[in-house]
Amino acid sequence: MTTELVHPDRLQKLAALREAGVDPFPARGVENEPIATLIASGGTQAAPGARIGTQACIAGRLLALRDFGKLMFAPVLDLTGKLQVGFQKARLESWWERRKWLDGGDLVGVRGELGHTQKGELTLWASEVVLLAKSLAPPPEKWHGLSDVEQRYRRRYVDLWASEGVRAVFVLRSRMVSLVRRFLEARGFLEVETPTLHPIAGGATARPFVTHHNALDADFYLRIAPELYLKRLIVGGLERVFEVSRNFRNEGISTRHNPEFTMLELYQAQADFRHMMAHTEELLEHLARELLGRTQLEFRGKPYDLKAPFPRRRYDELFRAANGCELHERAAVARRAQELGITLPPRPGASAEAHHWALATEVFDHTVEPLLEGPMFVTHFPTPISPLAKCDPADARFTERFELFLGGMELANAFSELNDPEEQQRRFAEQVASKDPEAPGEVDLDYVQALEYGMPPTGGLGIGLDRLAMVLANQDSIRDVLLFPTLRPLGKD
RNA sequence: GGGCGCAUAGCUCAGCCGGUAGAGCAACUGGCUUUUAACCAGUAGGUCCCAGGUUCGAUCCCUGGUGCGCUCACCA
Numbered sequence: 001m002t003t004e005l006v007h008p009d010r011l012q013k014l015a016a017l018r019e020a021g022v023d024p025f026p027a028r029g030v031e032n033e034p035i036a037t038l039i040a041s042g043g044t045q046a047a048p049g050a051r052i053g054t055q056a057c058i059a060g061r062l063l064a065l066r067d068f069g070k071l072m073f074a075p076v077l078d079l080t081g082k083l084q085v086g087f088q089k090a091r092l093e094s095w096w097e098r099r100k101w102l103d104g105g106d107l108v109g110v111r112g113e114l115g116h117t118q119k120g121e122l123t124l125w126a127s128e129v130v131l132l133a134k135s136l137a138p139p140p141e142k143w144h145g146l147s148d149v150e151q152r153y154r155r156r157y158v159d160l161w162a163s164e165g166v167r168a169v170f171v172l173r174s175r176m177v178s179l180v181r182r183f184l185e186a187r188g189f190l191e192v193e194t195p196t197l198h199p200i201a202g203g204a205t206a207r208p209f210v211t212h213h214n215a216l217d218a219d220f221y222l223r224i225a226p227e228l229y230l231k232r233l234i235v236g237g238l239e240r241v242f243e244v245s246r247n248f249r250n251e252g253i254s255t256r257h258n259p260e261f262t263m264l265e266l267y268q269a270q271a272d273f274r275h276m277m278a279h280t281e282e283l284l285e286h287l288a289r290e291l292l293g294r295t296q297l298e299f300r301g302k303p304y305d306l307k308a309p310f311p312r313r314r315y316d317e318l319f320r321a322a323n324g325c326e327l328h329e330r331a332a333v334a335r336r337a338q339e340l341g342i343t344l345p346p347r348p349g350a351s352a353e354a355h356h357w358a359l360a361t362e363v364f365d366h367t368v369e370p371l372l373e374g375p376m377f378v379t380h381f382p383t384p385i386s387p388l389a390k391c392d393p394a395d396a397r398f399t400e401r402f403e404l405f406l407g408g409m410e411l412a413n414a415f416s417e418l419n420d421p422e423e424q425q426r427r428f429a430e431q432v433a434s435k436d437p438e439a440p441g442e443v444d445l446d447y448v449q450a451l452e453y454g455m456p457p458t459g460g461l462g463i464g465l466d467r468l469a470m471v472l473a474n475q476d477s478i479r480d481v482l483l484f485p486t487l488r489p490l491g492k493d
Numbered sequence: 494g495g496g497c498g499c500a501u502a503g504c505u506c507a508g509c510c511g512g513u514a515g516a517g518c519a520a521c522u523g524g525c526u527u528u529u530a531a532c533c534a535g536u537a538g539g540u541c542c543c544a545g546g547u548u549c550g551a552u553c554c555c556u557g558g559u560g561c562g563c564u565c566a567c568c569a
């Protein structure tokens with residue numbers, strides 16, 4: 001009836017409990033106090049707090065049992081913290097033999113008196129113990145927790161309580177997203193939800209997942225970005241919108257990439273990329289202060305400071321400094337690419353122009369990006385690689401666009417949104433003609449039509465929330481900030 | 494997809510030159526009223542990832558496969 005995880009001894013205890021009339025899976029919980037509030041009011045043995053000597057009730061998971069015959073100690077863990085429970089035979093005479101039916105991992109409710117041990121540890125001296133749910137599968141080794149990375153990801157429900165620090169990462173992530181929402185709502189932004197099923201995969205360059213709707217007998221793509229729908233809402237007059245968007249990209253998995261990931265995208269009418277830069281700086285500094293209490297942090301062993309303002313450097317300047325040639329000089333860039341051993345997958349029918357820019361982007365990514373410790377805004381991306389961004393009025397070869405880099409990683413991408421429908425259609429057409437396997441296969445005419453009705457000057461910003469959580473929680477791998485990262489399904493044998 | 498590495502008890506890991514496997518924790522039995530990686534004595538627990546091959550004999554060597562990690566490529 002159960003899986004191989006279940007330990008036979010625990011089944012025997014389960015039977016013994018039932019025989020004694022104890023329901024090992026009772027329908028009701030107990031009215032408990034968070035452990036953290038007890039710790040806060042418990043004080044030390046030298047200076048006891050207000051709650052010492054008073055009754056309290058906690059509920060949580062038994063992490064270990066230290067049995068001395070007539071005395072037993074056990075740490076109990078709830079969401080907020082860990083508290084030692086002390087069981088004394090003298091206080092629990094009728095229950096005492098039933099302690100043998102308890103195991104590490106069991107969920108219990110404990111009522112008792114708050115006090116200290118001889119060594120000064122805050123302890124709840126139990127007067128009443130309720131089994132809330134029997135744990136039939138034994139917990140992992142008690143001081144290593146789960147260390148097999150695969151097991152940690154596959155059985156996160158164990159990892160979260162068995163491995164030190166794991167819960168804190170996800171609590172931080174949850175608070176981060178909550179702070180983002182409050183930050184934007186305070187600035188007049190509306191949170192919206194746009195489709196996940198897209199007839200055309202647009203708003204970014206990436207290979208999409210394809211799925212099929214039976215009743216419509218039509219293929220859909222899982223969204224690679226919500227951008228084009230959010231800008232339709234700007235046309236619709238919503239003026240300030242944001243979405244916390246789960247995006248799906250059918251590409252490689254790495255410490256920085258998961259097939260499904262979460263982005264914040266926001267759009268603001270009457271704003272441009274400079275406003276987006278200000279939002280980015282303010283938001284990151286605000287999050288660091290709220291979550292860490294300071295703007296300095298460590299990520300992948302290096303120090304960073306999220307105190308605004310962040311330095312700004314132009315894309316073409318960084319390119320020139322790293323490569324000694326001009327971004328627009330086709331022959332020089334081609335030579336440089338050859339030096340670096342960069343080759344592009346063949347794209348039959350692609351124009352020389354498209355080839356040049358694909359190559360230049362590669363050279364930039366190899367020579368500049370890894371060196372950008374940051375935080376740093378890289379500004380004025382070339383127009384040919386920014387099909388949705390408005391051109392710099394002073395120089396149409398570049399756009400009003402920036403990306404934010406930190407630790408060699410792209411954290412944010414923003415621009416003044418292109419709102420000229422004719423130019424947008426032309427740029428889409430160039431993208432389709434580039435034969436880039438990751439570019440959309442067709443022009444999104446419905447989006448162009450939306451622009452034909454008129455979209456106000458608009459600034460847009462996207463921030464990778466998983467990566468931001470990595471930085472704020474100092475986690476090296478994106479999988480450590482995803483509760484259930486994508487893994488290969490287990491075989492059925 | 495390429496390269497490198499890992500897979501042994503529920504968990505964390507040893508296992509030498511090829512001779513059918515060990516420890517700690519967890520579990521079980523007994524002892525113990527102040528531990529916190531509790532301690533002491535004892536017991537039980539194994540498809541050595543899977544399939545082939547070499548060999549008298551394979552956890553060990555070889556080939557293939559599966560899963561995972563790191564890394565490169567690609568991407569955010």
